[in-house]
Amino acid sequence: MIKVGRIIKALAGFYDVALENDIIQCKARGKFRKEDIKPLVGDWVSIEILPQNKGYILDIQPRKNCLIRPLIANIDQAILVFSCKEPDFSSLLLDRFLAVIESQAIQPIICISKMDLVDENDPIFDMIFQYRKAGYAVYPFSSYKEMGTDIFETLFDGKISVVTGQSGVGKSSLFNRLNHELSLETQEISKALGRGKHTTRHVELIPFKHGWVADTPGFSSLEITLTPLELSQSYHDFKDYSALCRFRGCLHDQEPGCMVKKKVEMHQISQDRYQHYLQFLNEARHRKPKY
Ligand SMILES: Nc1nc2c(ncn2[C@@H]2O[C@H](COP(=O)(O)OP(=O)(O)OP(=O)(O)O)[C@@H](O)[C@H]2O)c(=O)[nH]1
Ligand SMILES: [Mg+2]
Ligand SMILES: [Zn+2]
Known part of the structure; x- marks a missing residue:
């Protein structure tokens, strides 16, 4: 039987493909390796289903966009998490992210984390003003103090989102904060997310608010690969x-x-x-x- 689904996880040569009510663990056919095409998380693929929820990826549908860091395809919006402190906010790094994200026609949403660490006179407020003036959506929040986290109730609704940003800015902490919101059938996955302070190592789409959201490993630099x-x-x-x-x-x-x-x-x-x-x-x- 052949069906179409979305890759939600890629690990060690296995791809979890989500169908409407099932997750099928797939391998890619030799053809892809020969053609040097790698299926990515977010890809729409047709798969051949074998017994015991196993299968083979037969084809990858054309991508509407694709990011290299993090490696993910077909994204509606990128939640760019930048902390106001620890690590210090860098507008140079943010502008770098924005260039890459916007060149792929992905909607950027700037989220400023750890707002519990600054007082009201902090220069971060001028930064927030500047980016809003440039036309970006900017949401300051804290995962510790439950400040500004209500926006995440609506932000993810029905969208395919990727949460990205430097290492240590609090991406996974935000996930843990949202954790209790994740629906019952994702409980198993939620538990896996309870890693708290551990560094995220792989990209995986998690069902959330009628859409999908991916936590990703952080990094400290991003190469401009644009012309x-x-x-x-x-x-x-x-x-x-x-x-x-x-x-x-x-x-x-x-x-x-x-x-x-x-x-x-x-x-x-x-x-x-x-x-x-x-x-x-x-x-x-x-x-x-x-x-
Ligand atoms: N003060 C403060 N600290 C926070 C907040 N959110 C996260 N932290 C701390 O920041 C550190 C890094 O948090 P993580 O959530 O692991 O960061 P990450 O962005 O997922 O990091 P990588 O997985 O390495 O990319 C941890 O020590 C957290 O406890 C916050 O809202 N306020
Ligand atoms: Mg993390
Ligand atoms: Zn000009």
């Missing part, structure tokens, strides 16, 4: 203005008549964010092509 042109059109606000730049394919650097630069001069785009952009542009220009 200069892709980068110049990744930020949603830059992209809007690009149409008004004098030259098509304007990289918003030295070109005359650049609307993005004009908006920076008019303080409508933050100077910091533009400087970060130029730094990434430099990286994108000097990146050696991979063969």
Whole structure:
């Protein structure tokens, strides 16, 4: 029997494929290895079902998007968890994440964790203001003090979400916080999530609020693998203005008549964010092509 489902977990050559009421443990057919195509968590696949809830992946459907770090496909939104402290908030790293996420047309949602560690005069509040001004959804919260966590009641509804961010920012702690919300049939998985302070090692989609959400291992750097042109059109606000730049394919650097630069001069785009952009542009220009 052949059916279509979504890969929700990939570990040691086995893929858990979720069908409507079942999870089938699958192996990939030799064909994929030969063609060097790796099924990813989030992929829609057709599988051949064998006895005892085992099966084989036959085909991978075209992806609407794909992230390399974390390795996951077909995502609706990325919850970018950045802590205000421990580790310190870095707008350079956040802008890097945003460039990568937005270039894949994935909706970014910025969540600022550990808000219990700052007082009301902390510079993080200006940062929150700046990113909201740039048009991003920004939600400050604390998993310890039950501050701002109510937003997560609605945020995940019906969506495929990935929770990503630097190591130690509190992604898994947020998961544990949401844990009691997870429906009964996921109890077994929930227990597995009770690892608390241990570092997350693999990507797995968990059913939550009519959708799916993945906790992911954190990392501290992220390579820009975009071309200069892709980068110049990744930020949603830059992209809007690009149409008004004098030259098509304007990289918003030295070109005359650049609307993005004009908006920076008019303080409508933050100077910091533009400087970060130029730094990434430099990286994108000097990146050696991979063969
Ligand atoms: N003060 C404070 N500490 C927190 C909060 N949330 C998490 N922490 C602490 O931050 C540390 C890291 O938390 P994790 O949830 O494991 O972080 P993570 O983002 O999942 O880390 P990786 O799995 O390595 O990517 C732990 O010591 C937590 O107790 C919070 O809201 N407030
Ligand atoms: Mg974790
Ligand atoms: Zn321009």
